[in-house]
Amino acid sequence: MTTINRRHAMAAGAAALAAPAIATDTLVTRAQAQAPAAAAQAPGFYKYKVGDITVTAINDGFFARPVEGFIRNAELPAVQAALTAAFLPTNAIPIPFNTLVVETGGRLVMIDSGNGNTGAPTSGTWMANFRAAGFDPARVNTILISHFHGDHINGLRLRDGTAVFPNAEIQVPAPEWAFWMSDERMNQAPEGMRGGFQNSRRVFGPIANDVKRFEPGGEVAPGITSIAAYGHSPGHTCFGIASGTGKMIYMADTTNHPALFVRNPDWSAVFDQDADAARAVRRRLLDMAATEKTRVHFYHAPFPSNGYVAKDGNGYQLVPAQWTPSI
């Protein structure tokens, strides 16, 4: 199912390592010119309810991805037109990172972990935001992983090898584990993709016997169900969260930035390992979210990444949910 060629492999490798962004975007310049503490931005967390469950979006900054070469099957002017329509820069697009923390059934559950201390200089703010939201890494019970690209798993382990969530049970999709932890796959992989395999070993190797592998489709925590969404990576998995009449879907990387890929679901980012499978999954989940009016969280949507999907022409729109001070 997973077809790898050299160009795709390099893109996946870059994603896995979350290489520093090229500083072509003004947002990068602004991030580097740090303001004094008194003038700091509000912390990047946002809480809301799904039935009785409290979820918290935690931001881990962003990565300024040069637009050229980002999309396999669209011409640059079309991509730039989509960015202009969203009032985004057209040279490098700021791609945000947003994980989700779920308080459910007396347990503290994380979905994905952010970049840790391995990402672009404009990322790495996850832990500060997580603590500002009132959470303690030592009290995390469960961590659900959507897939093994570096921006989703590197928060589990610091560069120096330290495990960040010492008491958490880690659950990963079995097909994702089977792909990235296969020595045979690694040895067959092109040079540019090796980083993703090596990084998976760096993160999971020391705890390989303890990591719980699940087959997507069943309940993985109270009120949380895994949803097979293979294509972006071999075992890419989404999560449904339900309580009472409340319901939402953690869409993970079903789309990259919504201004491009919710709007144009047939476009393929170079990060998609199997473009055709990813496109089919994207169409299916966007259509389901729009039809059922389900609340969604995309990992790469603008913070707080809390919204709804509406049909619009041949694509969709992500309609942000209104911010509210109450929870």
Next chain:
Amino acid sequence: MTTINRRHAMAAGAAALAAPAIATDTLVTRAQAQAPAAAAQAPGFYKYKVGDITVTAINDGFFARPVEGFIRNAELPAVQAALTAAFLPTNAIPIPFNTLVVETGGRLVMIDSGNGNTGAPTSGTWMANFRAAGFDPARVNTILISHFHGDHINGLRLRDGTAVFPNAEIQVPAPEWAFWMSDERMNQAPEGMRGGFQNSRRVFGPIANDVKRFEPGGEVAPGITSIAAYGHSPGHTCFGIASGTGKMIYMADTTNHPALFVRNPDWSAVFDQDADAARAVRRRLLDMAATEKTRVHFYHAPFPSNGYVAKDGNGYQLVPAQWTPSI
């Protein structure tokens, strides 16, 4: 220019006094069920740059306005369809309050002041958010007022009479002052509108000799220009903020909630004192913002109320600017 009838007058009176909302909306219920401190929402402020100027949106909560009777010239099903398209509740719409703080030319300038301690139970969070953003009310140099409806001026003076910003110069649009501070106007006004006149005296009476009245059209603070936008109230005024190539417009109440009135600029909220003048101003400023791609802040847009206006059919869309952790 200003035509008053009883129905409009009562609506204007309600706005001026910011009467407690009818708790028909689930958001209200949530706000009342306060979460413990550790699980609090992130503070409602958001900072960004306009050239060298730093602006900070400060949220003052919201008011759940029953939808029935809110719009003069649209049928209820059409209004509810617009709310459904925006994934908002259709019984009572949560109308947010967002002021702006501008750090310009070494001065701390506020635009409007929020509800103070006179608003709905779901509002009144302004001071906590202002302080969380690193500001001190004693250090405010200048306060610019867009118009005299209570949700914009009541933050200047507590119910017990205390002046909240003891060292600030207060600047107000001269035509707004002329209308609300006229005893003749007050005595002629219908009963339901008296509150707005009385409240203006409560807030400005003790400092009447010190309040600076400006004729809209000129510079009122470094980089800040006032823009006549009469209609919503007799002296309703917007503010342009410019620095280098950066530019934005504080739209005040040129529209009420964008999901209704940016989308349908010909609809008239009952709060508009002169519906025809307000509609003409709304069309003119929305068209200008869309044509020039100017960043805008609407007082009643969802926090952080930072976005752009795009033409869409016979109306417009408010496209939120992407949240960024840097300033």
